[in-house]
Structures are given as C-alpha cells and as structure tokens.
Amino acid sequence: MKHTGQQLIQQLQSRDLVAQISGDQELQAHLDQPRSVYCGFDPTADSLHLGHLVPLLVLKRLQQAGHTPIALVGGATGLIGDPSFKADERKLNSPEVIAGWVDKIKAQVSQFIDFDCGDNSAIVANNLDWTAELSALDFLRDVGKHFSVNSMIAKESVKQRIDREGSGISFTEFSYSLLQGLDFAELNKQYNCTLQVGGSDQWGNIVGGIDLARRRNQAQCFGLTVPLITKSDGTKFGKTEAGAVWLDPQKTSPYSFYQFWLNVADADVYKFLKYFTFLSIEEIDQIEADDASAQGRPQAQGILAREATALVHGQSGLDAALRITNALFSGESNDLSEQDFQQLHQDGLPSSSLSGEDLAQKPLTQLFVDAGMVKAGREVKDALGRNSVFINGISKGSGDNMSGEQLFSADNALYGRFFLVRLGKKKYHLFEL
C-alpha cells in the first residue's frame, strides 16, 4: 500500500472530499489493507454529467492508493428511481431505454478507472445481474425483512416527500434503498467489497447497505460520502444556459466543457481544483497564493479548465478546445487563416451552413434560431437592440435584422464562404456558405 488508511482519509479530507464517514477510526485501519470499494451510477440519462464526476474521481483516487474500484451501473435501480432528496416522484423510463443508457454509462465510467493494473484492476458491475431473476417473494423475505419501515420513514432523504403538502412517495421509490442495500451486500459477497462511496444524498442508502451486509453476510462495511457541490452564488452547479454539462463529448463539446471551467467564479475555483483535478494540495495552495499576490485575472480558472478537460476528454480534446478558445478570444478573429476556419469546424465550434433561400426569406432572428445559437428569436432581437451581434467582427443592430441576404453575401465572407458570428460576449457560431 502506498499510504496508510489514515493518510488516505486525511488526504481526502484535506481536499474537502469527505462529507460523512462511517466508523472513522475503524475505517482508517481497515484501509491499511487493499480493499474493494464501490460507487453506483444510475442510468438516468444517456450520459453522466459533472455531478457524477466527483465520486468517480474519488474512486480513481482510491485506486491510485491501491484499492480495487468497482463501478456499479444501476441497470436495476435505474428502473426504479432514487427518491433521496427529490421533491417529486419521477416518471419511469422503459427497460429498453435504460438498457441502452447502461451501455453508454458503462463505457463512460470505464474511462476513469484502470482495468489493467494487476491486483487492483477495476471492475464494472450491473445490479440487474442479481435482481433480474430475483422473485418478489424472495426479495421481500430475504431483503425486506431486514429493513424497518420505522427507520426508513425517519430518514431525512425521504422526509420531505412524506411531510410536504402536495407531494407523496410511491412504494416503488420508497423501496429503492432496499435495492441499493442489496447491491452493497451482494458486492460484499461477490467481491468482498467493504466500502461504498457516493454523494452525500446517498448516506441513507449507504447506511442501509451496511446494515444489510452485516445481517446477511456478517461483514463489517463502511460508507464515505462526498459533499454536494455548491456554488458561492447559490445557483446550481454544473448548469449552463444550454443545460447540464455532460461528460459525453457529443452532448457537451470539449470546447464548451473547457469554457465552463474557465468561467468558474473566483470564490469557487480553488475548491473545484481540489475536487476535479489531481494536482496536489501544495500545488493548489501555491496557485491560490500566487493569484492573491498578483493583480488582475487569476490563473486558477485556466489551470482548472486545462486539467479537467484533459481528464475527461484527453489531450486531443483539450487541444481542440484550446485552439477554438485562442482563435476566438485572443486577437483578431479576422486574422484566422482558411485552414484555421476548417480546423475550428472540426474541433467542434458550433457551425452550420447557409442556403440562399433562407437568407432571402428569413430574418436574422430566425436564422440564428435555426442554427441552434439561441432558443428564441427574442434573444437575438434583444442583442441586436444593443448592437451586440457581430458578423466577422462588425457590429449589427436592429435595422439589420431583415437584410440577411446582404450581410451574408459572398462578398462579405472571409475566404468567400465563412462568417464568424458572435452574439453577446461569448456565444460564437460559424456559418458557411
């Protein structure tokens, strides 16, 4: 082992990665030996998003420390839906849809942990494997018998649903924590897994699993939760105007991903460096000290953006993101070469082509909505009203809305076919004739 359990836990704590922990001293001693650790990911969409990244990285950190990570994909639990701290009952997705998502999430999770490093190579499991054939009666007798409804309804994670006027909880969702408990007991039996990691909203479910493993397997298990990620301004972490920040490059391009990190508030950036990078605490402290003593813009966001993007999208993804960023945000974008434009397109800068017909008939508002730049024409109208729409660097106003044909004529294009449109300060789109 590279570190003692105590060192390992202290490291995590120094990064503020520990919200709750069970059996403090015992867990530390337990981790002096190589152990198996699991974290579950339910397929609630076709991709994981930033919220999943912290526990996933904790799994990686534990693997680096010599433990065996087990990534559990919730093919079964995804069919049910976790009610923990959710305000409303959620609608169920079809088994076919979930099965498709399971495959995608398995692949994503697998990027982050090492499957080829000897004794502690990672494992991916699917809880559908031990629940699909389980009969309802067996489940009620073998699992349900170990859970007390009294304690389940007392749990904070479902209290809101039980107390709150106008909401309720179905038996299906209420039973969720039994399934998760079963997962822990099952992984304990199959792989001798003794630690579960999860978000702090998972604490209730994890504790349930620890109890079940003790009762069914006479095993002592532990839980560790990572804190809920918050932002200093109180808005939800991991959202942009386009919605969630996904790990799938098809859903959130490496460029957008990079930009997300670059725009993190100063008040959050050092915290996020601890969560989302593998830089040492000393390095992060040094960055913070340097920023504090320097004037102007801190360097932390740039470091965070590069580290996180490389971690999720690899060096090539980072390179593409940097190429676009440099082209758009430093210097004159009109200086770009023809090859540069082609590269931007390949690198994933949002692009679309223009047809003569559309240009003749549609106002800019409609053209930009069609291109996916904005959700509603109103945003364009608003921006035009403030002269903050730029076509190849030239500001356009409300009067230009109807003259798309002229604005996007070949004469005005760069290299006869490219238009780089900027809406507001940061939203770019490449149009091609």
Added chain:
RNA sequence: GGCGGGAUUCCCGAGCGGUCAAAGGGAUCAGACUGUAAAUCUGACGCGAAAGCUUCGGUGGUUCGAAUCCACCUCCCGCCA
C-alpha cells in the same frame, strides 16, 4: 371504496368574470462596470421582424366577455377504510 384539497407561462407562486400574455421571487439572456469572474445597476423574459397569433390539466357549456362560473373527464395530494 368514502370524504376533502389541488392542477397557472422553465421552477416556486399570486390571480378568483372584463383594466390578464397573466403580480412577485428564483433561474436564464443581453447591456454597463470588469478579468470570457463575483457583486451591483439597467433592459428582456409565451411565439412572431412586424401586423398579429396561441396560452392558465382536457373536453364541452354559461356569458357581449372566462385563468376566473357550471358539467364531465384525466392526473396528483391528504384524511378515513
């Protein structure tokens, strides 16, 4: 099964026959200030370039006029069984 309560624009939430595209807050977008931050201030915030068009769970009805009243339906919640 019985009895009550509810469904409003992304979210929360007012409205209870005309003055309602619908208060207020949050989120979001644009502008100023900046550092592609934060905070603050300004504007926008159903769709539409506009004329105008379509909304307040659904379907019918009463009325000159309905988110607001009536009937039925759907879904949700609570209490009791």
